[in-house]
Amino acid sequence: MTEVRISINGESRDHDVDPRTLLVHYIRETRRLTGTHVGCDTSNCGACTVLLDGAPVKSCTVLAAQADGAEITTVEGLATNGTRSPVQEGFRQKHGLQCGYCTPGFLVAATALLEENPDPTEQEIREGLEGNLCRCTGYAMIVDSVRWAAEHPEGHVPTDTAGAEVAS
Amino acid sequence: MSLVGAAVLRKEDPNLLVGRGTFTDDLHPAGTAFMAFVRSPEAHARITGIDTSAAADMPGVHGVWSLAELSLGEGEGIPPLPGVPGLERPALADGVVRFAGEPVAVLVADDRYLAADAVEAVDVDYEPLPAVASIPAALAEDAPLLYEPVGSNVVFGIPWEDDAEAELAAAQNRTSIRLVNQRCAPVPLEPMVILADASAEGLTVHVTFQAPHHLRTKLAGWLGEKEHRIRVIAPDVGGGFGSKINFTPELFLAPLLSRQLGRPVKHCQTRSEAMQLMYHGRDQIHDVEVGFDDDGRVRALRNMISQNVGGYPDPNGMGMAVLTTWMSAGCYKIDKVAAGFQNVVTNTTPIAAYRGAGRPEATYMIERVMDLVADETGLDPADVRRRNFIGPDEFPFSQPHAEAVHYDTGNYEAALDKLLEMLDYDTLKQEQAARRDDPDRPLMGIGMSTWVEIASFGPRGSLEGFGHLGSWESAKVRLQPDGSVVVNVGSAPHGQGHETAFAMIAADELGVDYDNIIVRAGDTETMPQGIGTMGSRSVPIAGSAVKAASEKILVKAKEIAAHLIEANPDDLELRDGGFGVIGSPEDHVNWQAVAHASFQPGQLPEGVAAGGLDEQVFQEVPNFTYPSGAYGCVVGIDRDTGEVRVERYVLVDDCGTVINPLLAKGQVHGGAAQGIAQALYEAVVYDDAGQPQTSSLLDYLAPAATELPAFEEGRVSTPTPVNPLGAKGIGESGAIGSPPAVVNAVVDALSHLGVRHLDMPLSPEKVWNAMNDNGATS
Ligand code: FES
Ligand code: FES
Numbered sequence: 001m002t003e004v005r006i007s008i009n010g011e012s013r014d015h016d017v018d019p020r021t022l023l024v025h026y027i028r029e030t031r032r033l034t035g036t037h038v039g040c041d042t043s044n045c046g047a048c049t050v051l052l053d054g055a056p057v058k059s060c061t062v063l064a065a066q067a068d069g070a071e072i073t074t075v076e077g078l079a080t081n082g083t084r085s086p087v088q089e090g091f092r093q094k095h096g097l098q099c100g101y102c103t104p105g106f107l108v109a110a111t112a113l114l115e116e117n118p119d120p121t122e123q124e125i126r127e128g129l130e131g132n133l134c135r136c137t138g139y140a141m142i143v144d145s146v147r148w149a150a151e152h153p154e155g156h157v158p159t160d161t162a163g164a165e166v167a168s
Numbered sequence: 169m170s171l172v173g174a175a176v177l178r179k180e181d182p183n184l185l186v187g188r189g190t191f192t193d194d195l196h197p198a199g200t201a202f203m204a205f206v207r208s209p210e211a212h213a214r215i216t217g218i219d220t221s222a223a224a225d226m227p228g229v230h231g232v233w234s235l236a237e238l239s240l241g242e243g244e245g246i247p248p249l250p251g252v253p254g255l256e257r258p259a260l261a262d263g264v265v266r267f268a269g270e271p272v273a274v275l276v277a278d279d280r281y282l283a284a285d286a287v288e289a290v291d292v293d294y295e296p297l298p299a300v301a302s303i304p305a306a307l308a309e310d311a312p313l314l315y316e317p318v319g320s321n322v323v324f325g326i327p328w329e330d331d332a333e334a335e336l337a338a339a340q341n342r343t344s345i346r347l348v349n350q351r352c353a354p355v356p357l358e359p360m361v362i363l364a365d366a367s368a369e370g371l372t373v374h375v376t377f378q379a380p381h382h383l384r385t386k387l388a389g390w391l392g393e394k395e396h397r398i399r400v401i402a403p404d405v406g407g408g409f410g411s412k413i414n415f416t417p418e419l420f421l422a423p424l425l426s427r428q429l430g431r432p433v434k435h436c437q438t439r440s441e442a443m444q445l446m447y448h449g450r451d452q453i454h455d456v457e458v459g460f461d462d463d464g465r466v467r468a469l470r471n472m473i474s475q476n477v478g479g480y481p482d483p484n485g486m487g488m489a490v491l492t493t494w495m496s497a498g499c500y501k502i503d504k505v506a507a508g509f510q511n512v513v514t515n516t517t518p519i520a521a522y523r524g525a526g527r528p529e530a531t532y533m534i535e536r537v538m539d540l541v542a543d544e545t546g547l548d549p550a551d552v553r554r555r556n557f558i559g560p561d562e563f564p565f566s567q568p569h570a571e572a573v574h575y576d577t578g579n580y581e582a583a584l585d586k587l588l589e590m591l592d593y594d595t596l597k598q599e600q601a602a603r604r605d606d607p608d609r610p611l612m613g614i615g616m617s618t619w620v621e622i623a624s625f626g627p628r629g630s631l632e633g634f635g636h637l638g639s640w641e642s643a644k645v646r647l648q649p650d651g652s653v654v655v656n657v658g659s660a661p662h663g664q665g666h667e668t669a670f671a672m673i674a675a676d677e678l679g680v681d682y683d684n685i686i687v688r689a690g691d692t693e694t695m696p697q698g699i700g701t702m703g704s705r706s707v708p709i710a711g712s713a714v715k716a717a718s719e720k721i722l723v724k725a726k727e728i729a730a731h732l733i734e735a736n737p738d739d740l741e742l743r744d745g746g747f748g749v750i751g752s753p754e755d756h757v758n759w760q761a762v763a764h765a766s767f768q769p770g771q772l773p774e775g776v777a778a779g780g781l782d783e784q785v786f787q788e789v790p791n792f793t794y795p796s797g798a799y800g801c802v803v804g805i806d807r808d809t810g811e812v813r814v815e816r817y818v819l820v821d822d823c824g825t826v827i828n829p830l831l832a833k834g835q836v837h838g839g840a841a842q843g844i845a846q847a848l849y850e851a852v853v854y855d856d857a858g859q860p861q862t863s864s865l866l867d868y869l870a871p872a873a874t875e876l877p878a879f880e881e882g883r884v885s886t887p888t889p890v891n892p893l894g895a896k897g898i899g900e901s902g903a904i905g906s907p908p909a910v911v912n913a914v915v916d917a918l919s920h921l922g923v924r925h926l927d928m929p930l931s932p933e934k935v936w937n938a939m940n941d942n943g944a945t946s
């Protein structure tokens with residue numbers, strides 16, 4: 001067993017972990033933050049993407065022990081005070097998700113992408129998200145979602161009179 | 169305001185966007201243990217010994233079982249999985265393994281790491297047998313047999329009824345081609361996961377599955393349990409594409425072992441396991457002959473289909489080829505069609521439904537044939553199609569070669585016109601010529617596919633043959649005392665947006681605010697019966713059930729409303745979130761008051777029972793629906809590397825009435841992505857000995873955002889008369905219409921080099937060889 005101190009979304013905890021525990025399993029099972037998903041075992045799909053000290057990493061290829069002392073942000077940490085982040089709102093507005101399994105990884109990766117490049121072109125968005133697979137969407141609307149977020153850095157929730165929000 | 173037709177944002181999203189979805193692996197009841205499989209490294213072998221003792225002795229391991237060691241209790245053996253009589257798959261290999269990865273033993277341990285360690289500790293002895301891994305190998309004269317008593321590797325087939333020889337001979341021209349529709353892996357991003365808990369009364373199963381009731385029935389029969397003691401819940405499901413509807417061993421073994429161990433048992437497939445164990449799709453070879461006149465009119469078509477069903481014939485997989493024969497004529501009027509098939513077993517993973525299931529194969533065939541006819545007659549592919557279309561005034565149209573196939577509505581020519589206009593076809597043709605002559609620019613090709621598919625699996629008998637209880641779909645609409653609405657549907661979604669679509673339908677029908685409607689699905693406890701989500705049946709059939717149940721609610725609600733405001737029910741209209749008397753603005757009662765009164769016997773008119781605003785409908789439909797469309801693809805081909813880039817992609821769809829354009833767009837994009845990927849990237853590959861060469865996402869190329877294009881969309885709308893919504897369904901369209909559009913584009917780009925056909929996937933190597941005349945053309 002190895003002792004680790006890992007901060008996730010601003011909350012730091014100490015745990016004894018089996019040295020071979022993957023960070024993604026530590027996040028999901030020890031910390032019970034199940035928004036981060038596992039889609040592969042070859043670090044190809046990106047469903048497990050989290051921010052480690054601000055940089056996107058695939059948490060299925062990092063050991064929990066390697067994250068000792070680190071600051072992790074998961075999808076659960078993107079919204080502030082219950083308000084969706086611009087990227088989260090972009091995915092909602094532009095229908096950037098279907099089953100939602102890949103979504104947390106995309107949201108985290110897109111957040112990091114916009115941090116680095118706040119005004120990406122379509123091609124830059126596609127390249128920036130190359131490490132994430134989605135099997136449902138065909139990506140076009142994910143690209144639109146990230147564009148929306150770039151254009152609405154404050155986030156924005158339009159409402160509609162019929163009780164249903166319609167796409168903007 | 170009517171919601172149907174509006175781009176309403178999804179009800180599903182708020183939870184999924186903040187990491188609060190509930191997928192099966194997110195659940196960890198106390199005491200959960202993990203189930204793992206010992207899988208065969210051999211494709212075909214006799215098992216001569218299994219030593220589980222070392223694994224069983226490991227701390228934290230609760231048990232290890234081979235088939236012989238499993239029992240239902242009191243010495244009862246384990247029945248085989250549902251399958252083809254006599255050739256059923258056993259729950260674990262029964263003395264012989266028939267594909268690499270087939271589970272030979274199962275174990276349960278405290279956590280997934282220990283379970284993986286224990287798997288390594290199980291010792292299995294195999295005596296390898298000669299294997300066959302492809303249709304030609306399985307059909308070879310001295311081929312090793314998978315099932316000796318059958319006497320052949322052909323397990324089932326239907327020959328063409330009439331071989332169309334006379335019509336082929338009578339046509340002015342005839343040609344033939346062999347088309348291979350390669351094996352694909354469905355790759356839902358969430359692999360198969362099941363959590364079975366029989367530690368208390370009865371059995372509760374959370375599972376990533378498309379048809380919970382169907383599983384409940386099968387589990388009850390298998391385990392000798394009553395259905396009322398089994399609850400199957402499909403919570404959030406991370407994609408399915410047909411793969412999560414097959415009865416594979418984990419679905420039966422997790423509940424069995426949970427019952428035996430008295431604790432929750434979970435199984436999470438790894439991706440590598442999913443690549444081997446989740447039933448694959450496609451894998452058909454078509455031997456096609458076509459007779460046609462000089463003017464491009466197709467007179468006769470003969471298509472003999474050989475389908476590789478893998479090591480065990482799955483009933484779903486066996487049925488795919490039937491659909492392919494049905495849809496062999498596409499959207500064309502061909503005087504004579506003869507289509508037959510044979511299902512062939514090989515030492516590979518079984519085949520079953522994958523997005524489109526049997527129709528992509530038919531569409532690929534007929535749309536490649538149309539381009540071949542164009543090539544041989546020197547006509548434009550658009551003209552050849554136009555000359556063979558079923559005309560817009562010829563519906564309903566019965567395909568003479570397939571008894572069950574009656575196209576409902578369509579306007580194929582309008583879709584093609586729209587496509588050509590959006591592509592700006594004539595300008596593209598000029599550009600293509602210019603690029604051919606400019607060695608510095610990539611070669612360019614334009615491909616089209618004008619397709620029709622069969623959807624809305626609902627006519628009586630269409631699913632019963634696959635073991636379902638019926639082909640209907642169910643909906644239950646219930647008013648709460650405050651006037652809010654709960655809609656339950658029997659079809660369990662995996663990303664399609666059911667909550668949104670069905671709430672929109674109910675909101676329109678009932679005049680209740682969209683926000684006051686909640687939709688529930690995927691739980692056998694909340695719905696007495698349901699069928700499931702596949703074959704684009706949810707909106708057309710379940711959506712119609714929601715509409716019908718809402719209509720029934722409305723009848724009773726009107727009576728109550730009329731009683732409350734002392735009016736005649738016939739004088740009432742839906743207005744302002746309630747009921748009003750027509751022409752009398754003051755006389756109004758809101759839904760809340762009506763719903764509230766419905767629970768209070770003293771407030772009800774004579775003959776109306778309390779709590780009556782609760783209706784369930786089992787919706788049947790008289791026919792399938794036939795979504796159609798025209799897709800166009802422009803490719804650029806790198807002259808140095810052979811790499812194909814999709815430069816433009818135009819999707820013109822006709823799915824009848826669109827409930828929500830956002831959802832429809834999402835479904836089409838996703839399908840098209842999978843179809844383009846089949847054309848260019850994806851193939852499950854085995855070596856000659858049946859060893860899988862594509863067992864992970866490292867070697868199976870599921871495309872990322874950099875590989876796929878932006879999509880341009882157009883629409884034609886011929887609503888179907890088959891259901892009251894007019895909706896035809898759109899879940900499979902993209903995957904069905906796309907592969908030929910892309911392949912036709914690539915062949916078009918290379919046609920001046922004499923290339924007539926290339927088999928999918930069109931890898932850079934294959935294309936480069938074709939460009940450089942290295943024998944890869946056929
Ligand atoms: S689960 Fe980490 S990349 Fe796929
Ligand atoms: S939304 Fe299903 S995998 Fe991306």
